[in-house]
Amino acid sequence: MLYVKAPAKINLTLDVLYKRQDNFHEVEMIMTTVDLADRIGLEPRGDGLIKIISADRFVPDDERNFAYQAAQLLKDTYGIKEGVSIKIDKEIPIAAGLAGGSSDAAATLRGLNEMWNLNLSLDELAELGAKIGSDVSFCVYGGTALATGRGEKIQELPPPPTCWVVLAKPKIGVSTADVYGGLKLDGLEHPNTKQMVQAIENEDYELLCQSLGNVLESVTFKLHPEVVMIKEHMQRFGADAVLMSGSGPTVFGLVDTETRTTRIYNGLRGFCEEVYVVRLLGERNPLA
Template identity: 35%
Template structure:
């Protein structure tokens, strides 16, 4: 019998992001392409007689108690499946918090995957996605991973058939951008970027390579965020000058990424970036059905 499970929780990049409208509940509808990359947290969950024990290392800026999404995911699964045993969860963070990379949401999805295997929990994919939705807008994407068209608050997912491997230089400057603040700065939504929608459809149909798709991708947050935090724009321009196919913020920031066809190009660009920024060269990852936990 399995007594402990180790799972990886990847980061994601927004390959474009367009705000469609504002909902009656105060949330915004968006359209974006999420792309999982191999910058990963590690979560170990072990069975214990009772209760929930949670520890976290390298967790600057991350809640350590019941407010952590891993803890909340475990509580939610325990309630739904009436689990009477306990678990000890140990999270090792690598993905920085508050950078637009989805680390907390990915950790929550990883916790659910680990619990499903540890306790042999049942349920089809749709029922697990509904559970993910209760934890946060981005959590359903991380249940599947890979590359997906994401719509609504993040609950509507359409997997995209992307096999192409690109390299990304991800830069996290020492700047915190509040997601709530960034949404509050947006102008009135105008229904979303139609050219972006068209390019997504061409990518979905196999008429556009991922590299060509990335050449022209919008992020509606860039203008308002870079107006207050100009250094983010400077980093983005530096990535473009290094030869990147394109350079964009991920989510509402503060992370910025450049897109490259070759690993050597990405590594050369990464070496030129400011020393006070966290810089990683990463590659895309397949969906969770195609990879190990």
Template identity: 45%
Template sequence: MNQVTRKAYAKINLGLDVLRRRPDGYHEVKMVMQTVGIFDTLTFRKGQGKEGLPDISLSVDSKELPCDKGNLIYRAAELIMETYGVKEGVDITLKKNIPIAAGMAGGSSDAAAVFHGLNKLFGLSMSLQDMQKLGVKIGADVPYCIMGGTALSEGIGEILTPVAAPPSASLLIAKPDINVSTKFVYENLHADTLKEHPDIDGMVKALQEGSLEGITGRMGNVLETVTIKKYPVIRQIKDIMIANGAENALMSGSGPTVFGIYTGKERAGEAYKAMEKLGLARQIYVTEFV
């Protein structure tokens, strides 16, 4: 096999809670993660090694992203090839579609695709657990992205429990023309002073029961307390989605992307037109749960 192509799906957080800041600086979280139908496409081709060492070549169709160790794709490939003693080279091409710096784990999802892609390309026989154990060295969201689907995420994001998928629904996803630093958001979050926390346990129960109303009624993200204060447009987008028929709307991750859940594609399509007309978001999608 000389070529492998993988889709890297974006994620949203149906619920995101931060319990505390740990002594090591990481934050302990409790959240429900969900993949959605927006994806990047990565193609892997076998290349030539250099002087007995693996050679990694990365090509990206976005000027916003680096093609060296500053990209999680490159770092994931390097880690895998060093760990498993791969001597052949690899040429990786990324077709970017997931919004960048958007709170949708685009970089982590791309890195996860590298694990699946190189595992198949080089016949490494990594299990899902092997990939996740190695993937956490690249980023806290990578183990989830390797697994995908619907999951309860705890610890710093690496403790994962699969849960029942939500019932089918349409999603409107909108990213305003701003980029948000995850580091900034967490540095300015004071978890010990939060007055309200989303009902993550109740969310998991609603998922198990297949209750869309139970899910939308429990949507919450404590990081909004930081990001919306700095970028009020996020609140505006949420309000517009709800005013145009969303069961509820929420910021994903550290933002600035907002998603609204709709009971029908037609209703989501109408909300898309309203959002597009107002010009508050640069990237807008109608999609669904994956």
């Protein structure tokens, strides 16, 4: 069996510029990968079928699954007769704003590229990934990037300054479609994307902390007050900067010393089951 790592992402910035004619939103966001990952196991099948295997009952085992869609896309595009069993060991929370499903799809693309000897570049895999979902292209590359368009246009950035990340997800799922549907584009406070790029390029941790911003917070906070509570607690427990990732509900805090992560972790564990302490990865994925 071939194993591929599928890391989670967080949004350092997420801005929505306008609604496009195709009903997608034009976005501008800076994403980076963190050391919390699903593990994808790929095993060839002689019967031509795609099978999803997961111990997590919330992981769909049919064509709704992004990893399934990734395998089907490669089979259809390149006339692959062989089948594959895709084993998904979940570590990334589901419907959390951490691109777990997108990262599983990206890892499947990278792994099957090797297993089926397709010899596709990361750029080619990312182009295919865009057909599955907006975050898949970024997840093919991993690392740190500025994403524009509907999220599929990727411009590589250097790794951000190293720090610790505390992630906390309340016991709710959030519908990305509902959050974007509730977004009012008038009067939005837009994050300073250029300043965030500058902070990353100059390895300026303080400026990075000052530059965090996510326009979707305003919608998710109204729908789910418990997300606001987690953000406020994280700030009170001493994180250097706190932001919701994606459409939520996961909130992350940046911390520059490991000792302070313990206090924040313990404080959050009092009322939130899913809390993780991880590092920023920052580096791009290998091909597989």
